[in-house]
Amino acid sequence: MAKKKNTNYVDLKTKPIPEGKHLLEVDNLKMYFHTEDGVVHAVDGVSYTLDRGETLGVVGESGSGKSVTHMTIMGLIDMPPGKIEGGDIVYRGESLLEKSEEEMQHIRGNDIAMIFQDPMTSLNPVYKIGRQVGEGLRLHRGYSKQEAQERAIELLRLVGIPNPEKRVNEYPHQFSGGMRQRVMIAMALACDPDILIADE
Template identity: 60%
Template sequence: MNHLLEVNNLEINFKTYGGEVKAVRDVSFHVDKGEVVAIVGESGSGKSVTVQSIMGLIPTPPGVIKGGSIKFQGKELLRASKREMRKVKGSKIGMIFQDPMTSLNPTMIVGKQIAEGLITHQKLSKQEAKKKAIEMIKQVGIPNPEERYNQFPHEFSGGMRQRVMIAIALACNPELLIADEPTTALDVTIQAQVLELMKKLQKDTQTAIILITHDLGVVAETAQRVMVMYGGIMVESATVFDLFENPKHPYTWGLLNSIPNLEGTEKKQLIPIEGSPPDLFSPPKGCPFAPRCKYAMDICLEEMPGDYQIDESHSARCWLNDSRAPKVEMPFTLEKEKTVTVGGESID
């Protein structure tokens, strides 16, 4: 099967005065047409750097892509020229950034910012581009689109600015949309509206989405597959149901155990993951999570685990999945301690 996007053995470093940061190490994954794939993990795990490399947004220097492959529709992006990448960015791959206020041009009306990509990639006239831009403003749920077309970003609320970013990203009907923590700067009510909008547009247009987030509640509501990153590597990959029902990496257990339980009246203290993330100037030679893992064995500190295949769509990089390892069960059960809604259904 030919995947829409294939990333294989990606390695990205950043050269700094303090040394070389090994930000992404041996990351592989794929995305199929019309699929929503989430990448989760705490800050500094390599999520944003991974997707920025797909768009060719790694600044060089200090960034260096040390190895690997990124293929979109079978074409190798890492060897593409700047001219070739300009044809891909915006037209075939769109991106929504974390903070819309710093991503939008404050000196240009929002309508022209939406129309810009249409004129560049679809060769529309200015009048045709304006008409399509107004349609996009309406499509993303912004009222009075003709009036809003001529307004500047500072005249929009945070949620409205994020809707403008979605309109820009989807204006040219891309095959793939990358959403890098699109709801981080928004309040809870607006977060829900933006996520609902993204789900609706994805369903209507069959655009594939890579969703970057640290919020597992968002993942459960929107994604079909999930990849968990830690210390620059992909530690677990599974369907969203498998990840919540049968996680196989202690870091994933920690993430799930830190979800607040909103069911019932009993108050419980959240359980954090003790310790600090690894130093990526000098990453450990073994599992990067081993110093924080209470199930770590000697081999975990000495050697990086392989990618153990749990089933056809589920894999985890953890020595506990080796047949020779002691049997360790997840230290809590979702049925008793957590209620998680996945795709509108509760795991209970």
């Protein structure tokens, strides 16, 4: 059943990709961190493109900037100390670097979602799993609390969590590490994003 969307924002994923453009274009991206000990070149000239239906693997040794690249795409780097020194991130023909924080809040989780590396630090320990899985649905899709809870149960079942009707009312500390990772996957899939970033 189609739900009411946020009327203040038009999903970018409903816009056609301009001719000659890719779904996502990371072009010579440079993200530096300005610290008391000097400038850290965390991401220094990363470029790649992604089209619909493609799977892209970004590989590199620990500390090479993979996670920082993804966090920059999501607009989750604190600035300062971070600063984009060059390049661009273009999604469906529009630069994400020109978006306001309010616009990025609509894009995150809805158009572009991310499965974070450490679920225990990403999940809020004081909120039940169902609330956290359903949060994006309420924000981006206009679901009621009950509708979001029902969809959260479906999503937990989809990612292989047994007895989701019960587990949806439990807290993150009641889940094993592997189960918490599955919850993160369910959260990322909730709004059917255009792009799903899996950080390791």
